Amino acid sequence: MKETVRVAAGQGFWGDLPDAPVRQVEEGPIDYLMLDYLAEVTMSIMQKQKARDPNAGYARDFVPLMRQVIPALIKRNIRVTANAGGVNVKGCANGVLDAARELGFAGKLSVGIVTGDDILPRIDELLARGIELRNMDTGEPLATVRDRIQSANAYLGAGPIVEALNQNVQIVITGRATDTGLTLAPLMHEFGWRFDDWDKLSAGTIAGHIIECGAQASGGNCQYDWQNIPDLAHVGFPIAEASPDGTFIITKHENTGGCINVPSIKEQLVYEMGDPHEYITPDCVADFTTIRLEDAGKDRVRVFGIQGRPATEFLKVSISYSAGFKAVGTLVYSWPDAYAKAQAADRILRARLDRLGLTFDQILTEFVGVNATHGSLAGDPIEPAEVQLRVGVRGPNKAPVERFTKEIAPLILTGPPAVTGFAGGRPKVEEIVAYWPALIPKKEITPIVEVLKA
Amino acid sequence: MKVQLVKLAHARSGDKGDTANVGLIALRDQFYPILVREVTEARVKQHFKGICHGDVERFELPNLGALNFLLHHSLGGGGTLSLMTDAQGKTFSTALLRMYIDIPDEEARSLGL
Numbered sequence: 008m009k010e011t012v013r014v015a016a017g018q019g020f021w022g023d024l025p026d027a028p029v030r031q032v033e034e035g036p037i038d039y040l041m042l043d044y045l046a047e048v049t050m051s052i053m054q055k056q057k058a059r060d061p062n063a064g065y066a067r068d069f070v071p072l073m074r075q076v077i078p079a080l081i082k083r084n085i086r087v088t089a090n091a092g093g094v095n096v097k098g099c100a101n102g103v104l105d106a107a108r109e110l111g112f113a114g115k116l117s118v119g120i121v122t123g124d125d126i127l128p129r130i131d132e133l134l135a136r137g138i139e140l141r142n143m144d145t146g147e148p149l150a151t152v153r154d155r156i157q158s159a160n161a162y163l164g165a166g167p168i169v170e171a172l173n174q175n176v177q178i179v180i181t182g183r184a185t186d187t188g189l190t191l192a193p194l195m196h197e198f199g200w201r202f203d204d205w206d207k208l209s210a211g212t213i214a215g216h217i218i219e220c221g222a223q224a225s226g227g228n229c230q231y232d233w234q235n236i237p238d239l240a241h242v243g244f245p246i247a248e249a250s251p252d253g254t255f256i257i258t259k260h261e262n263t264g265g266c267i268n269v270p271s272i273k274e275q276l277v278y279e280m281g282d283p284h285e286y287i288t289p290d291c292v293a294d295f296t297t298i299r300l301e302d303a304g305k306d307r308v309r310v311f312g313i314q315g316r317p318a319t320e321f322l323k324v325s326i327s328y329s330a331g332f333k334a335v336g337t338l339v340y341s342w343p344d345a346y347a348k349a350q351a352a353d354r355i356l357r358a359r360l361d362r363l364g365l366t367f368d369q370i371l372t373e374f375v376g377v378n379a380t381h382g383s384l385a386g387d388p389i390e391p392a393e394v395q396l397r398v399g400v401r402g403p404n405k406a407p408v409e410r411f412t413k414e415i416a417p418l419i420l421t422g423p424p425a426v427t428g429f430a431g432g433r434p435k436v437e438e439i440v441a442y443w444p445a446l447i448p449k450k451e452i453t454p455i456v457e458v459l460k461a
Numbered sequence: 462m463k464v465q466l467v468k469l470a471h472a473r474s475g476d477k478g479d480t481a482n483v484g485l486i487a488l489r490d491q492f493y494p495i496l497v498r499e500v501t502e503a504r505v506k507q508h509f510k511g512i513c514h515g516d517v518e519r520f521e522l523p524n525l526g527a528l529n530f531l532l533h534h535s536l537g538g539g540g541t542l543s544l545m546t547d548a549q550g551k552t553f554s555t556a557l558l559r560m561y562i563d564i565p566d567e568e569a570r571s572l573g574l
Contacts, residue, residue: 230472276484278482279475280482280484281482283522295525296523335544371545379546379547380546380556381552382512383510383512384508399544441542442478442541
């Protein structure tokens with residue numbers, strides 16, 4: 008058994024710095040690279056891609072990334088866990104295997120895939136059997152949006168990923184799985200943690216929570232002493248250096264920018280947290296009020312004392328559904344009286360929308376530079392150099408939203424003066440894909456693990 | 462004396478659907494009991510009047526010197542439904558740090574405030 012296992016975060020979200028995972032591999036010793044590709048409604052994008060092309064439906068840029076790092080992965084036995092598979096996990100794996108063969112690693116690389124999360128084909132069967140998949144926030148039954156559903160995936164936990172790692176694969180690709188599971192699974196595999204060792208599973212889960220947002224734990228978006236955080240241009244992404252007893256150190260590669268200290272870790276710990284006593288995952292229920300932190304050297308924080316409780320009988324399900332259309336238009340007004348001009352433009356715009364008989368579920372006006380982030384807490388502005396008028400509309404039908412987008416540019420020649428910021432062209436109409444969180448009994452889901460070889 | 466929270470704490474905020482969560486972290490251990498005493502759910506709800514349209518819940522994390530606030534119905538529907546610039550609630554942290562609390566002069570002095 009290894010004495011410590013280093014799990015490195017490759018990205019905080021799909022769209023994060025493209026170089027970050029490569030740097031994690033190249034700039035120091037790591038054992039595992041974890042990558043999270045799936046925001047709440049990403050699966051709906053992937054389902055649409057698969058509907059147009061059966062070979063698509065996964066995070067395409069995972070393949071070129073693997074192409075870049077496969078030689079290093081094999082040379083230094085670094086393993087990868089990633090939920091890049093989307094709704095076509097096999098397609099993603101085949102892309103990676105093709106890359107491996109092209110690089111001359113035929114016979115030398117195997118990929119484990121985890122599926123069983125996709126329940127879209129089963130919705131009617133589940134509803135008929137009384138599994139209502141009620142919205143966890145509103146309590147509504149799924150039947151209310153049945154004909155608008157675009158994707159439905161259960162969040163699998165660490166278990167199937169551990170099973171894949173147990174079969175000596177270099178890379179594990181899943182569909183929908185919890186981000187924390189991508190970090191916990193390597194630790195369970197390496198240290199032999201049992202599925203019912205709740206304290207250790209909670210520790211691995213919390214390690215995952217700390218590193219899953221990438222540099223947000225190593226100096227990025229950090230309020231504490233932000234002006235003195237060194238060299239964010241070359242920020243090092245975090246690494247969880249874990250021990251068999253469940254304690255771990257958060258650190259980063261030497262000679263990288265950013266900063267890891269108790270305050271920066273505290274900020275990431277409270278991020279997107281609900282009730283800290285009950286951080287619920289498929290694998291355990293972690294208690295954030297038991298976490299202890301201490302400085303362990305430059306850019307090293309030890310995390311220990313974590314306790315947790317048994318997992319629940321349910322898995323969370325992420326369902327996406329069509330919820331109408333929206334568009335946002337912006338214009339910039341300059342001094343003098345920038346705010347008053349922007350307000351006048353807003354009144355003119357709304358009067359025109361009224362006259363056209365356009366109705367929306369919501370029209371929202373914000374004044375960027377005055378009160379867009381803090382609302383009335385910001386107080387009155389004092390002679391700003393410029394103010395951005397930002398107006399958004401949302402409604403069930405496309406036509407009124409599209410008509411709205413044609414009313415922004417005309418304000419330049421038909422509204423208040425000293426206006427600019429229109430070169431971006433007409434605002435785009437966006438289809439809204441909304442998120443429907445639900446619960447499903449674990450016994451309804453059967454994860455499937457397969458091994459594919461280059 | 463009135464002290465603005467930005468002098469006592471740092472914070473980070475995020476979203477859980479239409480709820481913004483704000484973690485408020487004491488800058489020094491000695492400030493935590495004051496935050497517990499003065500930064501109540503009712504006061505935070507009042508501070509965010511017009512922004513938070515639902516309940517405010519507060520959780521204590523004495524191990525981290527932090528409080529976690531959930532501000533329900535603050536994000537215009539949240540996620541992809543929201544039209545807000547800050548649909549993800551990432552600037553609610555600094556919005557909370559604008560809040561003022563009252564600290565007895567003696568206590569404030571002893572803490573170097």
